[in-house]
Every structure is written in structure tokens, then in C-alpha cells.
Amino acid sequence: MTDPEPDSSRWRGSDWARHRIHHPDFAVPPALAAYPSHGHIDLLPQARGRGIGRRAMAFLEQFLAASGSTGIHLEVMPENDGALRFYKAIGFEVVQDADSSKRCVYVAKRIAHAPAIAG
Template identity: 75%
Template sequence: MILDFGDGFFLRQATVADHAALAMICLKTGDAGKDATGREDDPDLLGLVYTIPYQVLEPDLAFIVDGPAGACGYLLGAADTNSFNARLVSQWYPDLEARVADPGPDSSRWRGSDWLRHKIHHPDFAVPQALAAYPSHGHIDLLPQARGKGIGRQAMAFLEQRLAASGSTGLCLEVMPQNVHALNFYRTAGFKVLQDVGLPNRCIYVAKQLGFAPGVAG
């Protein structure tokens, strides 16, 4: 146990044995915080893209939230987004590309998880310049049984402390525009919504400065 949240909930390091749990939680929260099971035809694919590679490539910043009924959330981070993305390209995505077929560019013909299969074959790992002051990124998702208990707030504070101790000057996260609950959570946790023409409009970026960086406004 790394952090005790009370009522039988706690944070612990994620291991290889947690890959199935990471995929399950990602699927159950994969539709802007809601259950994506009915949308996806490959229940493992979301996890293989968005959660499991963190445990493999950045294990020191990969954590599971456990509760009385087992795994019910995760907290994931990458200390340096550019470095992490480079490792995804060289060490992770080749096997993913071999696992699934490219559904082609016509999105009108996509079904089920085809949108994700297309993303796997046509990834975009470029980091916008607007995120330069926030070199680290993270992900957190909790199943319903772990929500409303202050777990998210405590977990994010823990990740911020870990990243700051490693020398990171800032943390950013992506939020789907329709996930109003998550946006409110991050605002309450001290994150600001970034506004910049150089940022993609598919998601909203929230960010927080973790340490003093000369010439960078907080």
C-alpha cells in the first residue's frame, strides 16, 4: 500500500498482473467517463492504447486504486511526454499495429473499435508547443464505487508530488469536452484550462505548474 484513502480503498503500484484490470477500468470509463462496453467490439483495445503501456514503459508512475471489491481505478503518469511518446513509437505500437488491421480512411464505414484501429495505424505523437511548460502528463479514472470519496483529489496530489520531486515543472491532462464532471474536478484541483490556437480541438487540455521555471507564468 502506498496511500490509504480509508473505507478499504488504497493506492498501490500497478504490476504486470494488473493489465486486465487496467483494460477493464479503461473500458468502463472510456466513453468520456462512462461505460464504453456497448460501443467497442474489442474490449481490450482501449487499455492497450491508453493504460497498459504506462505500466510497461513508465512503471514507477503507474498505480492501481484498490477497494473492497478489487481494482476500481488507476493513476498513470509520464514524467516526460516527448520521451514517453518516443518509446511508444519504438517499443509499443509495432506490436499493436500487427495486432489489428487498418480499417481505412473512410470513417463512415467504421464500426465498433475501428476508430481506435485507425488511430493505432495513424498515430499523432506530436506535442503542441503550447504544452512546453508542462512536460509531464497523466491519466486518472475511477469506477463509480470509488467516486465521491476524495480519492481523485488525493491521488492527483500524490502524482503531482511525485512528478515535482523528479524535477518536472508542469503536468497536463486531456479531457473530453463532454466530460463536464472531470473538467470541474480539475478546476477544483487547481488546474487551468489551456487556450491556444496550437492545441487540437478534439479535447480540452488542463494543466498545472509544479515548480518554478524561469520565464514561465504560473
Template identity: 50%
Template structure:
């Protein structure tokens, strides 16, 4: 099992893994009409603008897991506003006139493209970095998630980060338990049960 830096050649694999773990860790292929949409939001910008903190696992059958990190969330968000979201906004209409409860999964992500969440300065003062991690089933339960985390934490710590945060859905209890075990703690919880978790580095 090889852990290595992600490269532009890994983009298709990252998008595929992102989609195949998009349903609270399960395969979300059936949920999205556009198979690239999830990757446009949660994988593509990280590989494009923060490749120094992007790492993949390759088991010989291909890339089956990744961790994507950002050192400075505020600066990253500002760059996406300038260089990533505009092209996607031209491609995906804003579903602002569709009531939130009636939006399809594609429309929910399109809304996020047009209205990305603004970083909380109080949060970023202590946890300026953030990450996304996904592993396909063949990579799970073998210590590879911890291996990816340790590698990213070392990378972020070496770049001067004091802390990192991540979000996890309310239904993804398996991932929540894993993050608790790694030392993350709850920072906030949405009405739907999604957690924002943080870890001091």
C-alpha cells in the first residue's frame, strides 16, 4: 500500500472516490445526475490549489483513498471565490428559488457552489486548517485512515498550522467514532446532526 503525494493525473480517481463515498461514507453514485459535481466541490479545488497537502493511497489496483488538506482556510476560500467558483457558477444554475427541502442532491451542491459557507474567524483563529478524507471499502479497516491522517498532520504541522477542523454528516457515525478516537472534539453541531470537529496540532 503506497502513500504518495497526489498528482494531476489522480484527478479522475479522486472524483470517483469522492462520488463513491458521498452518501455518508457509502456509494453516492445513485444520488447524483452529474457524476462530477461532488468532486467539483470536495476534491478538485484541493488538488488544484493545495497539492502540497494532498495525498493518496495506491494498492496496485489504483488509487483507493485520499486525504486533502488546506493550511489556511480563509486564504483558500478567497482564492476559490476568485478562481474556482466562477466557472462552476456559469455551468450550474443557482437553485435559490427552489425551497431547500425540495432540492435534489445536485441542486444542494449547486447552491453550495453559489453560496459557499463563510469561514468563522473565531474557529479559524485556533483551527485554521481543514481537510477531507475518503477511502473506498477495500482500503478501510486496515489502519490506512490513521496513516493518511498522520501524514497530513505532519505536513500541516511542518507548515506551521496550530489546528485543523473537519465536518462530518450526522448519519456517518462510523466516521464520527473514528475522529473521536483520533482525538478530535466537537466544536459545533447542526440541527440535522452534522458535526464540526477540531484537533490541535
């Protein structure tokens, strides 16, 4: 997977994701400290509305709980009303003042502990 050019105004499609893979930002804003796990899902339009995202997030939350995580956060583009509604419906809340330097909205959810997954 190639690194897109540094000029983000010229990015198209998923160039932003490829840039993040090549230039990860491991800094966690203090407002997200209670939500140390970071998640991301991206469903094609034809897969939405079928419960796939809900099941994927439930699986991820169960795995994180069994692994001892106390919470999960995700980044959502502010204009993505559908995603914001989806995350609210499954118990996520917008975290205010998480990092105003980024052009995104952080949503987060506390995770209840569960027994460890046998591996």
C-alpha cells in the first residue's frame, strides 16, 4: 500500500487511511484517556442497514472487554450524520474537547469487564 502525497488537498478516496497507516499518530488526547482502545469500521453502502456494523462493533467490544480494556473511541467525520446516528444508537457519546486540532468528532463508549477469552 503506497503512501499518498503529503498534500491532503489532493487526496482522493481512501488516501487519508493510507496516510494514517504510513504516519500513525499514537498520541491520545487527555479527554480520551478513559477510552484507550481505538476502533474503526467502514462498510460499503450496500452492506449498511443489515446489522453487520452492529454485530461487528458488539464483537469488538466483547473482545476488548475480555482483554481488559476500559473503553473504546472512534473518529468520525463531522458531516457523516449516518455514522454519528449509528454510534449514538449503540451507546457511544461524543467526547467534547478531545482534540479540536483535528477535523473529526470523537465518539466513545465505556466497556464493562468480562472474563478473558481462552486462546
